Amino acid sequence: MKASAQITPSQILEQLEQVKDPEIPVVSIVELGLIADVQVDERSARVKITPTFAGCPAVEVMRAETEQRLRALGIEEVKVEITFDPPWDSNRISPEGRRKLKEFGLAPPKPYTGAVDLIQIAFVECPYCGSADTTMESAFGPTLCRAIHYCHACQQSFEQFKPV
């Protein structure tokens, strides 16, 4: 086991690429932008997670796995905290994360400036055929972070990872 003195924040982020969102197991918590802060010193590491939705039931699973992965690096003292500072927003999802969401069949949220408005929520490209001829069926889907849409071009329902 190597000494934790040698561990850098970027090694920690690399390790946390292994931690997936249990509700969307193709993307990591790093790609989703959930890591708000990483601090390391000789024997300890402190990581802050900013959850997508405050009521997300997967937060505790991801927190526990993050802790476990950091211990696996040989770090003696590991602290993983949940924070709302900064609050998570969908602009934090990395380009790679967006690509994986789309491959998974979830339309990625469009990056935005300012505040999310209704147009961003309702108009989204179909992840299957790319058509913009879609309508939102419901702002609520199988998990808190997804909305249900319908594509008129390929006549399929699909889900969007909600812009927040």
Added chain:
Amino acid sequence: MTIALKTLLYRLADDEVIIGHRNTEWTGHGPILEEDIAFSSMAQDELGHAQIYYSLLHDLGEANPDQLAFLREAQAFQCAQFVELPRGDWAFSVARQFFYDAAESVRLAALSKSAYAPLAQAARKFAGEEKYHWLHAKTWITHLAQGTGESRARLEAGLKQAYPYALGLFETTAADAAIVSENLCAPEAELQTAWQALITPVLAEAGLALPAATPVYGGRAGQHTEHLTPLLNDMQLVFRMEPEAGW
């Protein structure tokens, strides 16, 4: 700061946990699958927010979130009577949610500027989520108003029944002077004005008007309807069987 802050947090947490519980009553019973999911999701958000408000209270020395939600009696709750009312028919639940989501929208905007930083951070987080609740509520006010004669009549009845209680969301007590002077939140009267400005145009566009009403107060002072105790009996039953159990 502490007494005013705790009062404010109890109101916020208790409103959320009780309306959240009411909304879970639609799980498996929604009129269509999408609405079953919508009310269940909104309940999940509301219970999540309640848990965080209770955690903030715990940080200030109160009992832990589970104990606060599941071991207090009705008179200790500071929720508005509005959130206790039975779910009614679905049009009533839509009407209630419309009033509630509008109130949350203005309240969270005010709390985002709270002098108590952990509360301001939580409020900023919740505000982003609540956008979807407000979008949902507005959409269904329009759908039901423009649907059939029956959907419109039921919506009108729901709005009329809910409105006097909705005004009770802005009830004040002796704690409010300090809540305002300590910059924890904007005055309730100011929030109510912003709330009216938010709901009126949506109703007007749907051709609906609100009757004059006398606010129903009492909840913030621990006076509740006969509906709260049976709700708590349901909600707290399992926890009270084995309060020390690990989950």
